[in-house]
Amino acid sequence: MKILIILNEGPYSNEKSYNGLRTGIQLLNQVKDVQVSYFLFADAIGSIIQNQKPSATKYNAGELIEELINKKASIKVCKSCMEARGNISHIEGVEISNMAEYADLIINADKIITF
Numbered sequence: 051m052k053i054l055i056i057l058n059e060g061p062y063s064n065e066k067s068y069n070g071l072r073t074g075i076q077l078l079n080q081v082k083d084v085q086v087s088y089f090l091f092a093d094a095i096g097s098i099i100q101n102q103k104p105s106a107t108k109y110n111a112g113e114l115i116e117e118l119i120n121k122k123a124s125i126k127v128c129k130s131c132m133e134a135r136g137n138i139s140h141i142e143g144v145e146i147s148n149m150a151e152y153a154d155l156i157i158n159a160d161k162i163i164t165f
Contacts, residue, residue: 051081051083051160051161052084052085052161053084053085053086053087053159054156054159054161054163055070055074055087055088055162055163055164056070056088056163056164056165057071057089057097057165058091058093058094058165059165060094061104062106062111063093067111068109068111070163071114071118073165074088074118074123075114078118079121086118086121087123087126088124089126089127089155090127090131091131092128092131095128095131095140097112097114097115098115098141098144099112099139099140099141100112100139100141119142119143119144125143125144126145126152126155127147128149129147129148132146
């Protein structure tokens with residue numbers, strides 16, 4: 051089963067991205083033969099910034115991204131969203147992507163979840 055999770059919200063502005071990240075982790079832990087892919091838009095790209103040190107939250111989005119990568123999830127981010135926010139040093143294993151690849155993920159997904 052192929053699952054695409056789309057994140058649009060910043061990692062610390064509310065808990066939508068946090069819930070999206072932990073949903074993927076749970077799916078990878080619980081479902082045999084699942085492939086989880088992420089596509090991050092807009093402020094959700096804040097989740098992939100290296101060396102995060104959030105102080106007001108109980109979680110670290112960067113660490114969750116690293117856990118997902120270690121569990122073989124695919125993490126892709128919108129190139130134009132990255133460019134709009136400047137030069138972001140991102141976590142190794144995250145792929146800078148585009149709308150054509152995003153469309154392919156949608157076409158090939160069995161399920162799509164948006165946060």
